[in-house]
Amino acid sequence: MIRLQRFRAKPIITEQIQFEGFAQGSNGFELLDWLNDRGVDAVGDGPFLHLDTRERQDATARPGDWIVIGTEGEIYPISEAVHNAKYEPVES
Secondary structure (H helix, E strand, O other): OOOOOOOOOOOOOOEEEEOOOOOOOOOHHHHHHHHHHOOOEEEEEOOEEEEEOOOOOOEEEOOOOEEEEOOOOOEEEEOHHHHHHHOOOOOO
């Protein structure tokens, strides 16, 4: 007989950086260097940031998207809408 059980996901804390784009005064080039220093193949293309992540190739970040550093060191982009629905700030 199947016994259905219910679980709640454990709370986790991730580190994230919001991608601002490549305009003057934005963090795009600094973020690009930071990603490449960590072994993530990332390139800028116009306003977009393309990353080859462990999960998929050519994940695209648009200005305003968040770059998430997961619990196992994986790095991937998510949209601001998904970020706002899923995450809340944690006090340092």
